[in-house]
Amino acid sequence: MKPGNPTGQNADNNRREFLKTSLTAMAIPFSFNLDAISNSVPMENMVSENVQLPGKSIIGDYGNWAASLLKPVPPLSFRDPGWKDLGTWKKEAYAKAQELIASPPKSPLPKVNVDKKYVYDGLDIEEISWQLPYGHKTQAVVLKPQGATKPLPAILGLHDHAGKKYFGYRKIVKTSDDQHPLLKEHQVTDYSGLAWANEVAKRGYVVLVHDAFTFGSRRVRFEDVQGLSWGEVDTAGKSDQDPEKKENIEAYNEWSIAHEHVMSKSLFCAGTTWPGVFLAEDQIALDILEQRSDVDPQRIGCGGLSGGGLRTVYLGGMDARIKCAVCVGFMTTWTDLILNKSVTHTWMTYTPLLPNYLDFPEILGLRVPLPTLVQNNNQDELYTLPEMKKADKVLGDVFAKAGAKDKYLGKFYDGEHKFDAVMQKDAFDWFDKWLKNS
Structure with missing residues (x-):
């Protein structure tokens, strides 16, 4: 499903579908109410077009301020003229990236x-x-x-x-x-x-x-999760013995995105x-x-x-x-x-x-x-x-x-x-x- 600019009831349905199956799956708020999400904020305001309007962003008038916090050429960018030697730059930039990506300790090679x-x-x-x-x-x-x-x-x-x-x-x-x-x-x-x-x-x-x-x-597995309530999807598919059934898969996908x-x-x-x-x-x-x-x-x-x-x-x-x-x-x-x-x-x-x-x-x-x-x-x-x-x-x-x-x-x-x-x-x-x- 690709987002577009539909109107009327079809637009509402398309927006709900986009929210459910967005190609990279945006995170959905804790209450998990797709109707409330799609009806409260029009999709055309949530996802900007390829032409950015001056002073407008997905975070309102905070956008320009937030973007201004980034340097055009960050300090560990090899594009910075101060970096002359490729090896020296790679060593420092890689170390900082490794620190901030913060991978958990690597597991031993499994059988x-x-x-x-x-x-x-x-x-x-x-x-x-x-x-x-x-x-x-x-x-x-x-x-x-x-x-x-x-x-x-x-x-x-x-x-x-x-x-x-x-x-x-x-x-x-x-x-x-x-x-x-x-x-x-x-x-x-x-x-x-x-x-x-x-x-x-x-x-x-x-x-x-x-x-x-x-x-x-x-x-x-949502049956392993404790302490959260996700409404109707809590029990979706539990009584069905076929996990590959389309409705059960879609219920799981909906839950897991949320x-x-x-x-x-x-x-x-x-x-x-x-x-x-x-x-x-x-x-x-x-x-x-x-x-x-x-x-x-x-x-x-x-x-x-x-x-x-x-x-x-x-x-x-x-x-x-x-x-x-x-x-x-x-x-x-x-x-x-x-x-x-x-x-x-x-x-x-x-x-x-x-x-x-x-x-x-x-x-x-x-x-x-x-x-x-x-x-x-x-x-x-x-x-x-x-x-x-x-x-x-x-x-x-x-x-x-x-x-x-x-x-x-x-x-x-x-x-x-x-x-x-x-x-x-x-x-x-x-x-x-x-x-x-x-």
């Missing part, structure tokens, strides 16, 4: 269980799982060309958010002809009907896709951040991928759309084992989020205080001079086009100053929030260029 092996879609597929010291076990899938024996380059596929937290890795893979209708619909809407992890695996990669923190097998602000505040109180937990768990998956005998550990990339693009920003920026990164549909500036678009984004985006030191694109820029592709959509409703363009220039300037202009590419495509077939081809060609041919 990996191979739960099932089979062939589908011309691929050898393994369903695997591992248990971290906290939460439900992580489920994942590994795909590679059928019959491949020698070590191959590898991709850590990072799945999206999409307001669909019941699902995780299943959103970007296809492992049988019997695919859930909601997954089919999602892949048609966002991926040209393709399971992109399958498609890149067919080009000669080992691809691992795992359920991220709070998604799929790692989701918070729970995000609770989780985020609890993580802050624990001394960590949502990006920090993502980073720690994605690095465990990266550990597992690079230690496989069928993987060349010197040729590993990562990428993903939307929430997967967000995770690419943090993982690609903070872990040099990612030799090639493709961030899709998640690039803008902190200013854009202050004035226009924090309302369209999940609590998973933010690292408090980091904007004092780096602009948002510069988190990904910490990986310079390693190859980096950012793919943007001109009509992406989650960002404003001018700020996407500014973010592209920021990254371009960082890579140019480091003498690595050829290692960065920012591309813009017509259309709304998506990773369609054309974008996938460009992304896979970029992986091939740097992980196969370089």
